[in-house]
Amino acid sequence: MSGSLFHVLNISRIDMLTKMDDLDIVSNNVANINTSGYKSNRGNFQEMLEKLNYEGVTLSSSQLITKQGAIHETNNQLDVAIQGNGFFGLTIAAGKTGYTRDGQFLLDASGRLVNSNGYPLVWTGTIPLEATEVQIQEDGLVRALVGDDWIDAGIIQLTRFANPSGLTNNGNNILLESDSSGAPQAGAPGSTNFGTLMAHSIEGSNVNYADEVTHLMTLQRAFQMSTRTFQTTDTMISQAIHMRKA
Amino acid sequence: MIKGLYAAASAMLAGINRQQAIAHDVANLDTPGFKQVLTSLDDFKLTQILKTNPNAMADPVSYLGMLGLGVESVKDSTDFSQGGLQDTGNEFDLAISGEGFFRVKTPAGERYTRDGRFIKDALGNLTTVDGNQVLNSSGQPIKLTDGETVIAPDGTITVNGVAAGQIGVASFKEPKNELTRDGENTFTATGAPTGTDKGPISQGFLEMSNANPTQLMTQLVEVSRSYEAAQQMVQNQDELLGKTIASLGRIG
Numbered sequence: 001m002s003g004s005l006f007h008v009l010n011i012s013r014i015d016m017l018t019k020m021d022d023l024d025i026v027s028n029n030v031a032n033i034n035t036s037g038y039k040s041n042r043g044n045f046q047e048m049l050e051k052l053n054y055e056g057v058t059l060s061s062s063q064l065i066t067k068q069g070a071i072h073e074t075n076n077q078l079d080v081a082i083q084g085n086g087f088f089g090l091t092i093a094a095g096k097t098g099y100t101r102d103g104q105f106l107l108d109a110s111g112r113l114v115n116s117n118g119y120p121l122v123w124t125g126t127i128p129l130e131a132t133e134v135q136i137q138e139d140g141l142v143r144a145l146v147g148d149d150w151i152d153a154g155i156i157q158l159t160r161f162a163n164p165s166g167l168t169n170n171g172n173n174i175l176l177e178s179d180s181s182g183a184p185q186a187g188a189p190g191s192t193n194f195g196t197l198m199a200h201s202i203e204g205s206n207v208n209y210a211d212e213v214t215h216l217m218t219l220q221r222a223f224q225m226s227t228r229t230f231q232t233t234d235t236m237i238s239q240a241i242h243m244r245k246a
Numbered sequence: 247m248i249k250g251l252y253a254a255a256s257a258m259l260a261g262i263n264r265q266q267a268i269a270h271d272v273a274n275l276d277t278p279g280f281k282q283v284l285t286s287l288d289d290f291k292l293t294q295i296l297k298t299n300p301n302a303m304a305d306p307v308s309y310l311g312m313l314g315l316g317v318e319s320v321k322d323s324t325d326f327s328q329g330g331l332q333d334t335g336n337e338f339d340l341a342i343s344g345e346g347f348f349r350v351k352t353p354a355g356e357r358y359t360r361d362g363r364f365i366k367d368a369l370g371n372l373t374t375v376d377g378n379q380v381l382n383s384s385g386q387p388i389k390l391t392d393g394e395t396v397i398a399p400d401g402t403i404t405v406n407g408v409a410a411g412q413i414g415v416a417s418f419k420e421p422k423n424e425l426t427r428d429g430e431n432t433f434t435a436t437g438a439p440t441g442t443d444k445g446p447i448s449q450g451f452l453e454m455s456n457a458n459p460t461q462l463m464t465q466l467v468e469v470s471r472s473y474e475a476a477q478q479m480v481q482n483q484d485e486l487l488g489k490t491i492a493s494l495g496r497i498g
Contacts, residue, residue, distance in 0.1 A: 015273035045277040049429035054270035182368030239477045
């Protein structure tokens with residue numbers, strides 16, 4: 001049961017490194033406070049124990065928090081937000097699909113709906129090049145105004161997962177399926193367990209500024225305490241070393 | 247050798263153990279579901295002090311009293327007081343207010359925890375963030391279908407309005423004596439749950455660490471100073487011994 005003071009120093013050292021890792025996560029969240037469709041990350045701490053020997057704390061995992069972000073209205077007819085469950089599918093490479101909540105779309109030269117990186121949306125239709133106006137309905141139906149007539153251009157489906165927090169980050173606001181997220185299930189917006197679409201809107205980041213700033217403050221205080229503990233242990237070691245005056 | 251030397255050294259060793267517990271508590275100030283470690287010290291052993299009588303006619307040895315031989319660390323205990331609840335708003339974050347522990351199944355057997363960070367995995371099982379399955383009131387894993395999950399304060403689960411089981415909560419009359427900490431924020435029990443009081447479960451909340459920063463900082467000062475005092479005592483004993491050897495033992 002008796003450890004050494006160097007082991008105690010190690011507890012404080014790992015403690016400080018863990019807090020620095022958490023700081024990276026929180027900073028990343030704060031940096032993305034205005035990224036539309038962004039889902040925040042949460043670092044999960046675990047107590048570390050080796051039999052009955054205390055080992056401090058470790059950052060065991062980083063969890064994707066998939067809460068709904070706030071929806072803002074925009075003036076773009078191709079901006080669409082998801083209210084509820086589901087993701088847009090994007091073709092990011094040949095045969096590879098990425099998923100996102102970021103619904104800021106544009107029309108490219110061939111009339112495909114693409115996101116800001118140029119990745120085309122996975123859906124069952126095309127917008128005619130001569131269309132003057134596009135309307136995206138709640139249930140995913142896309143209608144285009146050609147001349148004086150509205151025609152149905154296709155349906156945008158959503159994809160959902162059993163465990164959305166298990167999706168992995170590919171960068172550029174795109175998430176990929178993984179073993180822990182489960183297989184992608186496509187469905188129409190508005191059907192059971194799927195959210196609905198809202199046109200002329202985008203979903204904001206789900207990062208809560210007040211929560212993250214509070215987290216930063218507690219992190220700073222906890223870090224200060226860790227340093228203080230480290231210094232005290234160091235003083236004790238120094239006293240033991242200097243026990244013999246001669 | 248001089249008993250006092252060992253007594254003072256024992257105080258320094260006890261200081262190391264207390265410092266280790268404090269460092270561990272400080273490291274886990276932000277760990278959800280963490281229950282802090284409490285250390286305690288006890289008298290090491292007592293020995294008799296005897297005095298030899300110079301007068302040969304009286305009793306050769308007379309008893310004067312008991313002398314403590316130092317201090318030892320006894321087994322650490324755990325403080326099971328309630329931690330504060332933090333509102334996270336996540337569907338599968340759960341917190342218990344009051345008595346009771348969540349039941350989780352680890353490869354090493356059933357464990358108990360207050361850490362309610364759960365997720366629904368790819369197959370629909372309710373698991374902890376480490377992948378251990380959460381058990382229902384009959385000790386079986388909980389499998390959920392797709393849909394919006396609502397968990398009532400008594401642990402009943404409904405998915406899209408349909409009942410889907412109940413979160414198992416194990417309660418112990420005396421957690422201090424019946425539970426030992428086991429790593430990954432869990433506890434093992436010596437026997438079956440003995441208590442009946444089960445606190446309400448709050449969905450969307452997490453119970454934070456019950457480590458108290460003010461208390462820990464005060465303890466840090468206390469341990470540091472008592473360690474210094476013990477070290478001073480060892481030094482004094484050493485000097486005494488030095489003088490004894492140098493002056494008393496000198497020939498010529």
